Amino acid sequence: MIVTTGGRYNEETLQKARDIAMRYGLEFAMRRKRSVKELNERYNDDVMIVGNDGLSIAPQSCKESVKYHPNFSMVRAKRLLKNENDALVEAAELESGMSFLDCTMGLGADSVIASMAVGNQGKVTALEHSFILYLLTKEGLASYNADNDIINEAMRNIKALHVNYETYLKTLADNSFDVIYFDPMFDEEISKSQSLRTITPVTHTETLSETAVEEAKRVAAEKVVLKDHFRSKRFEQFGFEQQIRKTSKVHYGIISTNVQVD
Ligand SMILES: C[S@@+](CC[C@H](N)C(=O)[O-])C[C@H]1O[C@@H](n2cnc3c(N)ncnc32)[C@H](O)[C@@H]1O
DSSP states (O other): OEEEEOSSOOHHHHHHHHHHHHHTTOEEOOOTTOOHHHHHHHHTSOEEEEETTEEEEEOTTSSSOEEOOOHHHHHHHHHHHTTOOOHHHHHHTOOTTOEEEESOOTTSHHHHHHHHHHTTTSEEEEEESOHHHHHHHHHHHHHOOOSOHHHHHHHHTEEEEESOHHHHHHHSOTTOEEEEEEOOOOSSGGGSOHHHHHTGGGSOOOOOOHHHHHHHHHHEEEEEEEEEETTOTHHHHHTOEEEOOTTOSEEEEEEEOOOOOO
16 A cells, blocks of 8 residues: 545645655555546555645545545534434443443544543544555544543543454453444445445455354453344344344344352
8 A cells, every 4th residue: 555645735735645654664655646447557556645634545446536524423522412312322331431442443423422421531443454544543433532521531532543453352361341333234225325335345245153153242241233234144043132223223232251159
């Protein structure tokens, strides 16, 4: 992957682009009035664009570029600030001070909501297997200004890691996170935001494995949560208790790991 600036850039943007390239060991290229497609072709590689107004990626395998924007999470975040309900927070029973492992970070929308719910005393770690998506979301979370201190802080508090969740779960001690969360790519189209749909070619689409769920059950002190299409077979296949939501095609499944035995 190469890093460049937007067509128009200022000194700060140029510095930021150089800095990102250096930190990740990537090549930096001056834009020199070239289109992103020209850069894709010239370098035969994916491109990250550091614009004056934000970050985008242009993977070679995608028709369009995708800009980092917390999109839907902002609507949910504003609802949380008004003490309104959020389906993920309710399903996972997230409270201040809890720890949350998001195994499928994507563009980080769910992680931002979880981070707001667990607050400064809590901890959110988010895993992403696709490097280009990890880079976009990690840098976006670190620099996007949501014009709200609580949301900004929630974004900055997320620790993003570029790793396969199955590999990472195996390194963790028993009960080391309160909640482990999976939001795998659905087969059904409704699951994805417009941005995720555009960059589907660079997302990892491997299906949830028995090993990953078994590891998650060992690592989760409270529960493992799966978000999936309401018709998904995965709820039953892995023993998740499917919570029925009559008004949504997206359902949550729960495996409680903190079960008291009399
Ligand atoms: C449906 S998206 C998650 C969307 C996310 N919940 C959000 O709010 O933006 C699923 C993401 O999980 C990633 N993924 C798939 N398999 C993975 C794995 N084994 N380890 C880590 N990430 C994985 C995909 O690349 C994709 O970005």
